[in-house]
Amino acid sequence: MYGLSLEAVRELIGHYNSIAMAIIEIEKLSKSYRVYQKQEGLLAAVRGLWHREYRDVEAVRTVDLKVEQGEFVAFLGPNGAGKTTTLKLLSGVIYPTSGTARVMGHVPWLRDNDYRRRFALVMGQKNQLWWDLPAQESFRLHERIYQIDKKEFTRSLNELSDLLQVQKLLGRPVRELSLGERMKMELIAALLHSPEVLFLDEPTIGLDVVAQHNIQQFLRYYQQQRKTTILLTSHYMKDIAALCQRVVVITDGAIKFDGSLSGIIDSFSGSKILKLQLSDGQSAEGLERFAEVTSVVLPKVALRCARAEVPKMLAAILQHYQVDDVAVEDPPLEDVIADLYQKSN
Amino acid sequence: MFALSLTNRVACWWMIFRIALEERLAYRGDFALGTLMRFLPIITQVFLWTAVFEAVGSGSSTARLAGYSLDDMIAYYLLSMLARAFSSMPGLASTIAKQIREGEVKKYIVQPIDLIGFMLLGRAAHKIAYYTVATLPFALVFYLCRGYFASGWPSSEILIAFVLSCVLGFLLGFFMDLCIGLVGFWFLEVSSLLFIYMLLNFFLSGHMFPLDLLSEPWKTIVDWLPFKYMAYFPAAIFLGKIPAEQLWWQVGTEALWLLGLIGLSRVLYSRGLKRYSGYGG
Numbered sequence: 001m002y003g004l005s006l007e008a009v010r011e012l013i014g015h016y017n018s019i020a021m022a023i024i025e026i027e028k029l030s031k032s033y034r035v036y037q038k039q040e041g042l043l044a045a046v047r048g049l050w051h052r053e054y055r056d057v058e059a060v061r062t063v064d065l066k067v068e069q070g071e072f073v074a075f076l077g078p079n080g081a082g083k084t085t086t087l088k089l090l091s092g093v094i095y096p097t098s099g100t101a102r103v104m105g106h107v108p109w110l111r112d113n114d115y116r117r118r119f120a121l122v123m124g125q126k127n128q129l130w131w132d133l134p135a136q137e138s139f140r141l142h143e144r145i146y147q148i149d150k151k152e153f154t155r156s157l158n159e160l161s162d163l164l165q166v167q168k169l170l171g172r173p174v175r176e177l178s179l180g181e182r183m184k185m186e187l188i189a190a191l192l193h194s195p196e197v198l199f200l201d202e203p204t205i206g207l208d209v210v211a212q213h214n215i216q217q218f219l220r221y222y223q224q225q226r227k228t229t230i231l232l233t234s235h236y237m238k239d240i241a242a243l244c245q246r247v248v249v250i251t252d253g254a255i256k257f258d259g260s261l262s263g264i265i266d267s268f269s270g271s272k273i274l275k276l277q278l279s280d281g282q283s284a285e286g287l288e289r290f291a292e293v294t295s296v297v298l299p300k301v302a303l304r305c306a307r308a309e310v311p312k313m314l315a316a317i318l319q320h321y322q323v324d325d326v327a328v329e330d331p332p333l334e335d336v337i338a339d340l341y342q343k344s345n
Numbered sequence: 346m347f348a349l350s351l352t353n354r355v356a357c358w359w360m361i362f363r364i365a366l367e368e369r370l371a372y373r374g375d376f377a378l379g380t381l382m383r384f385l386p387i388i389t390q391v392f393l394w395t396a397v398f399e400a401v402g403s404g405s406s407t408a409r410l411a412g413y414s415l416d417d418m419i420a421y422y423l424l425s426m427l428a429r430a431f432s433s434m435p436g437l438a439s440t441i442a443k444q445i446r447e448g449e450v451k452k453y454i455v456q457p458i459d460l461i462g463f464m465l466l467g468r469a470a471h472k473i474a475y476y477t478v479a480t481l482p483f484a485l486v487f488y489l490c491r492g493y494f495a496s497g498w499p500s501s502e503i504l505i506a507f508v509l510s511c512v513l514g515f516l517l518g519f520f521m522d523l524c525i526g527l528v529g530f531w532f533l534e535v536s537s538l539l540f541i542y543m544l545l546n547f548f549l550s551g552h553m554f555p556l557d558l559l560s561e562p563w564k565t566i567v568d569w570l571p572f573k574y575m576a577y578f579p580a581a582i583f584l585g586k587i588p589a590e591q592l593w594w595q596v597g598t599e600a601l602w603l604l605g606l607i608g609l610s611r612v613l614y615s616r617g618l619k620r621y622s623g624y625g626g
Contacts, residue, residue: 091454092454092455093451094621116455116456127449128452130364132368133364133368133371137364140360140364141364144357145458146456146457173371
């Protein structure tokens with residue numbers, strides 16, 4: 001009637017949906033664990049044999065989140081905040097208490113093979129390779145499990161082991177590798193089937209600075225090339241600063257912030273750091289009248305003051321002191337985040 | 346389409362099998378020693394039963410225990426050992442429980458593979474590795490002890506039933522251990538349960554003595570339990586202790602037990618996963 005067949009309309013709607021639908025969509029997702037409340041002492045332990053008290057721990061509470069294809073998102077939060085639980089939910093390892101999630105249109109905890117061929121999970125504290133065999137044997141098993149085309153497999157393996165510089169280690173039993181080398185192998189195992197979505201749970205935990213840096217560089221390069229959607233949890237601010245455009249701060253199982261890393265400072269820190277270099281012979285005495293003095297290493301002095309007061313404060317100080325140099329800086333990110341964590345507790 | 350996915354599957358199974366075999370051979374010293382140590386108890390058993398028969402029949406060669414002569418008894422022991430080489434699953438249940446406890450099981454949940462099929466292939470590979478090493482010593486022991494097999498080779502029907510019962514015994518043993526391991530989803534620690542199971546298995550499978558020695562009502566009870574298929578049943582088939590008209594019925598009953606356990610393991614796995622909260626991080 002209007003020159004559009006029903007099929008065409010359906011196709012249009014489908015097209016619209018595929019544009020509108022984010023690659024990861026989480027709605028009101030909650031997960032609570034039932035934990036046995038253990039009392040102290042032998043008597044309580046005996047009583048616990050027949051009468052147990054349980055407590056519900058809400059690891060994730062009504063989380064809403066959308067991630068678009070190709071985003072590199074970091075989950076930031078103190079231990080036990082619910083980051084790993086969220087990744088476990090998204091990779092289908094556990095069932096939620098309530099709420100929904102879709103990753104590439106799949107409900108993760110149904111664990112259909114189509115979904116499992118399209119994502120990968122790497123846990124820094126878990127080993128997925130065969131311990132007593134060379135890593136290449138685990139890789140060959142993945143070739144079969146994920147039904148990777150033989151040529152594609154050889155190409156990926158060469159490329160990945162080149163990038164991570166582990167070609168010479170492929171034939172060595174995994175148990176003989178260092179932690180950093182093993183982590184690189186774990187990454188290769190996870191990426192051989194070119195997952196569209198990658199979950200990384202503390203991939204650099206326990207690694208030395210060089211190994212951390214190698215893995216960061218690799219992840220950045222890989223993500224830029226492939227546009228893989230990556231969710232990462234890490235406690236290393238450097239990982240996050242180097243890799244992620246978007247940071248989601250989770251504390252107590254709920255999202256407290258979702259934006260850029262520098263945005264965290266803007267939203268959570270009301271103060272600035274004033275760094276002064278005093279002229280020769282000037283003493284720092286009396287500066288505490290103007291603002292909180294955080295360090296004095298003459299001739300350098302650092303002060304903290306509320307963001308809105310910076311111009312006024314600076315003018316007052318310059319009136320009373322001879323200053324060679326002035327810098328106004330944001331407080332260190334680590335401090336802002338530590339404050340944020342502490343508030344949540 | 347179907348044919349393609351089938352060849353893919355078979356290729357995948359073959360790779361799992363190969364890698365499990367390779368892993369098994371990684372510690373060849375420990376493996377070879379462990380295999381050979383299994384043969385030591387034979388000597389003590391021969392001495393034990395000789396002593397028992399001497400006490401019972403004051404050394405007469407016609408003494409019998411529940412229809413078993415001394416020769417039968419030793420032949421029975423050797424055959425039950427062979428049956429147990431199929432049905433025993435050292436370390437399986439505890440490994441599965443440990444993987445659940447330490448969160449390693451996540452690997453199977455995240456990858457497009459089936460945990461139970463994966464374990465079965467791995468265990469089959471372990472067994473093949475074991476047989477490769479054990480065939481020669483087994484053959485030697487049976488050759489040296491050929492005198493105890495008074496009635497010689499059984500008929501081909503009995504041989505077929507014997508082989509079949511050994512293979513079914515492997516599967517039965519696998520699924521029993523698997524089910525106990527999967528209980529780890531609920532209790533995390535299954536070692537006491539495993540201990541009880543091994544104790545029951547030790548006495549009720551006929552590993553210690555032929556089950557014909559039991560008196561009623563135990564004999565009937567044990568007859569209805571699945572344990573006897575792990576050691577007694579194959580040995581009794583070979584020695585012609587199972588009446589011909591019952592032979593295939595009993596093999597059928599074993600197959601039914603197997604189906605039941607396969608079903609149980611599937612239920613335990615899917616319920617267990619629902620309950621699983623990813624312990625250990």
